[in-house]
Amino acid sequence: VISVMGDESSVLNAIQAGAGGYLLKDSDDAAIVAAIEQLLQGGAPLSQHHRDMWAWAWGVVPGVQVPPFFGIWARGAAKSTTAERIVSMLGALEKRRYVAYVCATQEQADDHVDAIAAILESPTIQRHYPSLGRRMLGKYGASKGWRRSRIRSASGFTVDAFGLDTAMRGKRIEDARPDFFVLDDIDDSSDSTATVKKKIKTLTGTILGAGSTDRAVLFIQNLIHEESIANQLVTGELKILSNRITSGPHPAVVDLETEQQPGEHGTVRDVIVGGRATWEGQDLPKCQALID
Numbered sequence: 001v002i003s004v005m006g007d008e009s010s011v012l013n014a015i016q017a018g019a020g021g022y023l024l025k026d027s028d029d030a031a032i033v034a035a036i037e038q039l040l041q042g043g044a045p046l047s048q049h050h051r052d053m054w055a056w057a058w059g060v061v062p063g064v065q066v067p068p069f070f071g072i073w074a075r076g077a078a079k080s081t082t083a084e085r086i087v088s089m090l091g092a093l094e095k096r097r098y099v100a101y102v103c104a105t106q107e108q109a110d111d112h113v114d115a116i117a118a119i120l121e122s123p124t125i126q127r128h129y130p131s132l133g134r135r136m137l138g139k140y141g142a143s144k145g146w147r148r149s150r151i152r153s154a155s156g157f158t159v160d161a162f163g164l165d166t167a168m169r170g171k172r173i174e175d176a177r178p179d180f181f182v183l184d185d186i187d188d189s190s191d192s193t194a195t196v197k198k199k200i201k202t203l204t205g206t207i208l209g210a211g212s213t214d215r216a217v218l219f220i221q222n223l224i225h226e227e228s229i230a231n232q233l234v235t236g237e238l239k240i241l242s243n244r245i246t247s248g249p250h251p252a253v254v255d256l257e258t259e260q261q262p263g264e265h266g267t268v269r270d271v272i273v274g275g276r277a278t279w280e281g282q283d284l285p286k287c288q289a290l291i292d
Contacts, residue, residue: 068217072248091157100178106163
């Protein structure tokens, strides 16, 4: 959609109607061409579950606690990419001030904050939200944070990376506590029962307990094993985020059919022979590549 209307209601209505993107008419030619090329070269329209997450994000209001959003999506469904863009949107519109991006490990979290920094440094952000894309400077000109694990912009927007293998009790920026949490891939297929219990203790006590009174939580995860945090939420065994909005579980393929076929070098491979992809951006050939 290309429109003169840039208010939140117009954008939200477009997303809910099925728009794969939204540009203002005053966007420069390069931005419009880039958006079209992205769609033509592999970009894909949003699925319904993508639209649901964006609708929730647009509904985040400053100073108001909203229900958590729990997205249970398949691997490769652009969970993290969507979350990174939502964080950028919240900063641009000043809906949230301090984001804690939480993953299973510090390295994973650092990667996502690094990706968000790249978005904030993009020409589009620099043009429309210049203070968001500039580093916050101290009294004598030193940067107050623009590195792999932390972003502090001149607008006052902060994003910190946290791994469940680090501590953040009482973490705050000056007089602020995190008012937005992204919980992204906090489960791992190698987690033992003891590891899951430790993660739950850290998550419920140290991490979420450090949030502000108006905190919002976005939890995105694929289901990895029966004892995982995500699966315990699905089954009701874990009693946290009880007022959440749940999206999924959404498999990559519905009505999946596979058959075993001979592979190279005498191997046997499972080949998709039937089913429907739930998102155009992850079609059956891409799903087959994940299996292979």
